[in-house]
């Protein structure tokens with residue numbers, strides 16, 4: 001069968017390879033189906049329209065950041081190809097299972113689980129009621145099938161379809177996923193992969209890296225796992241295998257981070273990876289205020305945060321700290337403590353975002369009980385595009401930390417972060433950075449123009 005899988009456009013953030021649809025494509029191709037992958041940020045409209053015309057099934061991948069942009073896309077798919085079946089999947093479909101049929105009225109099915117085998121069954125013509133993990137529309141009624149089991153063992157999956165995209169066009173072409181799921185309980189996290197940790201074997205990961213190295217000339221590997229090192233022995237085994245390759249020209253990054261408590265417990269693991277090319281680690285610090293940190297349910301402490309950063313510094317590994325503004329228990333006055341912490345610990349590389357509640361998370365329940373949604377819940381998805389790296393508006397607040405003050409705190413913290421970065425590497429280094437111009441234009445359009453329009457109650461198109 002002919003299938004087209006689409007990643008809708010999103011205005012902000014890094015344009016990394018769309019691993020979700022690349023995995024689905026690999027499984028479909030393995031079973032003889034023909035697949036085209038389209039990324040709206042990269043491919044021209046004509047390419048998109050041609051791919052839709054050819055397809056019998058069109059799949060659209062949704063995070064909550066792209067769903068507003070997907071409204072017109074899905075309408076276009078229906079117009080161009082009235083008979084094609086349209087299916088959506090991804091974190092947003094998992095979160096808004098029933099509502100997504102109202103948000104995107106032209107769709108036929110939604111997949112609220114890992115998509116590889118649900119899509120395969122659909123493409124193979126399995127009857128709809130028998131496809132676990134699927135929601136489907138019958139007139140105005142939405143039916144929900146049985147929950148789908150997680151894919152196990154993960155090694156049964158083929159590698160993501162890197163032939164299906166032009167890898168070199170993407171930021172971080174070396175993005176890969178060595179495991180799925182995370183056993184921790186962070187209040188804000190969306191858990192499409194569940195808390196059960198499943199990992200590829202070191203042999204599988206090594207084979208994938210080897211293919212990426214030789215076939216796609218990847219030199220900078222970026223692990224995007226939710227939690228790469230839950231199984232520390234696996235991490236050590238993989239390090240041994242990478243070392244045996246004797247690749248002198250590679251770097252490794254943990255793009256989605258390592259936990260600070262893990263770094264503290266296993267400083268040797270960091271040393272081991274530093275020896276085989278580890279160059280950067282992101283840290284989900286979230287907050288350095290103890291009672292705010294406790295409310296994240298992340299189960300880490302400020303001492304662990306400081307300790308982990310010193311270990312990374314000791315091994316000359318770049319670190320990047322992610323902070324949130326507006327977590328439960330947070331207040332405007334905490335900003336000062338956060339800035340003092342950054343100064344005292346010599347933190348020069350950090351970014352901040354507003355805390356965003358999603359359904360099915362403890363944070364969402366917290367807002368229902370102790371906070372206030374600033375928009376009707378049925379409308380909230382329309383405001384998520386503003387809740388990301390360039391974000392300027394909160395979707396919720398509390399009496400103690402009202403919306404206006406959240407925005408002020410975010411703006412001030414971002415300004416402070418920019419000053420610290422400029423102070424450490426110099427303005428010229430930033431201006432000369434290849435991504436600076438692109439970033440600056442996006443910033444002008446979405447942060448400045450977006451803010452002006454939103455203050456008047458309107459939004460620019462994503």
Ligand code: B12
Nearest residue numbers: 013020059060061063064089090091111114115190353389
């Ligand atoms: C790498 C990553 C990033 C990267 C790049 C992401 C990108 N390319 O868009 C960076 C660092 C830039 C990033 C930024 C952000 N991210 Co992010 N990110 C991730 C991460 C860790 C991995 C994504 C990935 O590759 N997954 C692997 C693939 C295999 O999974 P998948 O895409 O979900 O696909 C599977 C299923 O969902 C399903 N599926 C997906 N599409 C489709 C389509 C069809 C038709 C079907 C049937 C099935 C299906 O099948 C796939 C295979 O099983 C995820 C967490 C996670 N575990 O997925 C968060 C995640 C996607 N990010 C999230 C968030 C909140 C953000 C930010 C808003 C954070 C912030 N405050 O700044 C920004 C937004 C950036 C933007 N786009 O505007 C949330 C999204 C929640 C939501 N409501 O949508 C996630 C889920 C994290 C979380 N656990 O809460 N992110």
